[in-house]
Amino acid sequence: MKALRCDEPGKLSIIQQDIPKVGPGEILVRIRRVGICGTDYHIFHGNQPYLEYPRVIGHELAGEVAEAPAGSSLKIGQIVCIEPYLYCGTCRACRLGKTNCCQNLQVLGVHRDGGACEYIAVPERNVVPATGLGLDEAAMVEFLAIGAHGVQRSGMGPASRVAVVGAGPIGIAAAIFAKTRGAEVSVLDMNTRRLAFCQDEIGVDHAFEVSPDIDDRLKAATEGDFFDVVLDATGSPKAMMKGFSYVGHGGTYVLLSIVRADITFSDPEFHKRETSLLGSRNATRHDFETVLDAMRNGRVPVAGLASHRGGFDEAPGLVPQWSTSEAGVIKALVEL
Structure with a gap:
């Protein structure tokens, strides 16, 4: 063969x-x-x-x-x-x-x-x-299940304000399953074509093209609160470290990316927010079934x-x- x-x-x-x-x-x-x-x-x-x-x-x-x-x-x-x-x-x-x-x-x-x-x-x-x-x-199903697993890990619900950083396939998967939970979903990326896809095909609530003033724009868009849940799917150590600053007080940060690097963060800022930091690896059979059901239901x-x-x-x-x-x-x- x-x-x-x-x-x-x-x-x-x-x-x-x-x-x-x-x-x-x-x-x-x-x-x-x-x-x-x-x-x-x-x-x-x-x-x-x-x-x-x-x-x-x-x-x-x-x-x-x-x-x-x-x-x-x-x-x-x-x-x-x-x-x-x-x-x-x-x-x-x-x-x-x-x-x-x-x-x-x-x-x-x-x-x-x-x-x-x-x-x-x-x-x-x-x-x-x-x-x-x-x-x-x-x-x-497999790549969608990875996004579904990260969403499940986060514990987000219908009232959650969610940011997905990175609009590649895994980020798109996370955005899809965040929307199925009724969350308010923002997607961040430098690729305008992928941002347009997220708006047109997934129906995300907000799409932000990453630029030097992205912190100010996110702060303004969220009235200074930032996000209840942030999911990183960039595969970039720099972006993964930057993502800590997007997490609001009492919020959760989920790392879907895996990189050959050490990830560091400001401990005072981490504790000030009482941030929950979660790794998310692969998916389970339950996540596969979640994706299959969503597909059958046209979601x-x-x-x-x-x-x-x-x-x-x-x-x-x-x-x-x-x-x-x-x-x-x-x-x-x-x-x-």
Whole structure:
């Protein structure tokens, strides 16, 4: 079978591999869509933590069940998405239901070879039926679930004033699920096209283009109170540190981004606000189901999100193009 591998930073190739053999309790999935995300671009550019080369990329996966064990609830040909976080199920985090931050976590396409290939075998518990949805929708569940998880972590509600900093796919996902909770949502970014998308497709309440006077503009817009919840999805250490100043008194700061850097903040300001600081890693099965339900109820602008697509054989040339800001990508899908 074919697989898309990042051999080293800056080099992608199509390679040939054997179709994997299915082990006990595993499902063989024929991959039909692969979403390309920030992690894949970081792998291509050589700045992704926790990774060794070469690596078959791909963790936003949709496909059809090709082989299932006797007694499985999954049926041959059924459209599914894959929860790409292979957790041990026995560590303390897993026993507490926090499988997204398992102490022994292996993420497809990062810690081990991913799903940008024709077939993949994964534990049945990581295969999620996408009942009533198509392949495009199923391929976008994972990145949307990351945003949904951060929103759930924040504890926001209908009365919350929320700022999402960074309008890439994860920030967009956070904005979508903040809106489903009825929050007043502002999005901050330097990319005016993405801000327009958030207004037109998601219906966010406010969009702020980041500029040198952004602090004054946010202060004026919120009558000096700033925000109850701030979610950072920038992937920028400088922006992540700056985001502390956007959190209002008694507010919560959620870091969706992960970077190779130390993040520092002013302790007096942190304590003055009694800020709650939360990390948000990956997503859980509950978050996947939250996204699937929102899709079925028409609360996710799927058609608008899928801005770019291409065939598998063209992917080594397309991924570098899609990784540039000039490409205007919201979400790119590779079709098999």
